[in-house]
Amino acid sequence: MALVPGRKSAKTSARWAGIVCRTAPAFLLLFALFPAAFFPARAHAQEDSLDSVHVQPPPPKPDANAPPPPVEGDAAMSASRGERIRVDVNLVLVPLTVTDPMDRLVTGLEKSNFFLYENNRLQTIKTFSQEDAPVSIGIIFDMSGSMANKIIRARDSILQFMHTANPQDEFFVIGFNDRPELIEDFTSNPQDIEARLANVHAAHRTALLDAIYYGLNKMKQAKYERRALLIVSDGGDNRSRYTENEVRATVREANVQIYAIGIFDPYAATTEERLGPVLLNDICSETGGRLFRVDDVSEMGDIAEKISAELRNEYVLGYKPDDPRKDGKWRKLKVKLVPPPGLPQLTVHARTGYYAPLQ
Structure with missing residues (x-):
């Protein structure tokens, strides 16, 4: 006679009841002696950040024919x-x-x-x-006149970026307006850069392309072979000697990842300013980096932290x-x-x- 799924005969139920009765004392004794076996500790558990998603991989399945693991x-x-x-x-x-x-x-x-x-x-x-391996990072900091009302926020975002980086990372800072200038050479101490940026001010025009070119060449002196540039700027180029094509060619050859924090004016008056976001986005995307547009300057610190996290989780x-x-x-x-x-x-x-x- 076929059994109906989900129902048990009286004989089967009685058999299971006997098993439970016989094993319950032993189970309770094990529970009293070894509670940790039933409730393992979670001393190192952490909640995922709101800005990151961690994928828990499934347990690996053994494969006799699989090649050695990487x-x-x-x-x-x-x-x-x-x-x-x-x-x-x-x-x-x-x-x-x-x-x-x-x-x-x-x-x-x-x-x-x-x-x-x-x-x-x-x-x-x-x-x-x-x-999370150490990185050599060059910061390209726009100090042109149009940054006058944003320079303090921009400086603070740079410092926040460095303080959330890998402690072994090294940094240099290039500031630019009419021409690029090395503000601080390679250092792993954010306080060195903080002291040099304490009295920066904004003036003159924007030699963005020259500053990128200078930063890529400076990167040849880096200690680490993992390398990145962080550009903080609010507009397009209107002063450089190097052309866009020359800089793009250098970017392709340099093997340096480029990120940018763009503080763009939606009502830009000149063609160079209107094309600034396109230029930065193209350069960043080609290297595997990204352009982050800033709508509110108060968000710059959070964006800097986000870029730091990306560099540490590649x-x-x-x-x-x-x-x-x-x-x-x-x-x-x-x-x-x-x-x-x-x-x-x-x-x-x-x-x-x-x-x-x-x-």
Whole structure:
């Protein structure tokens, strides 16, 4: 006779009742002796930040035919602490960040979530890591006349950015108006920069392109091979000797990630000022960085902290190109991401390409 799902015979119920009665004393004794086994401590639990989303990966499934796992942690970063994209003999490293539809940083993703293409050809990801490694950071600070009513907020956001960075990071500051000038050379002590910025004032015109070019060349003296620029400016260029095309070419070759805090005037009077946001957005996007527009200068400190968090939570993908030619040509990069189940569509911020080595 077939049993109806969800019902038990009287005989079966009696059998289970006997088991429960016989095992209950032993269960209570174990509970009294070892309560921690039933309620493990959560001494290190933390709530996720409102500005970040951490993805808890599922437990790995053993696969007898799977290749050895990628090198991670210190060993991986000893290889990947190269330039923002560094081409070794056989390995290309691609740093990137991921954000959700609310523009929150997404951490905790797995290698299997990423697909990497070079010149539209799918590549095999050989190494994968996410670690807060030291960065050499150049700050490009607009001190032109149009910044007069924003200069204090801009200075404070720079200091807040440094105080929330990795303690091992090093910084230099270039201020610019009619021309760029080195305000403070490389230092890991934010107090050094704070003292130099205490009496800054705004005046004259805006040589933004010259300042970016100067910063990229200064970065050649950096201690760390992970490198980034942070630009704080309110408008377009109207004074530089270097052209936009010259600076764009230098950006492509430099392998330095660029972020910008843009304090733009919605009623800009000149063509240069109206094109300023487009210029900064294009330069930042090409390097895997981002432009953050400021609508309220009181938000600048929060934006600076957000950029600091992104630099400290980058993924690094490593792969061996299937094109072995060393021809020095530009190779396009594209990273696609398939989110884990239950997550919305995510956005990847990565460099758009690199130059192949010549030898």
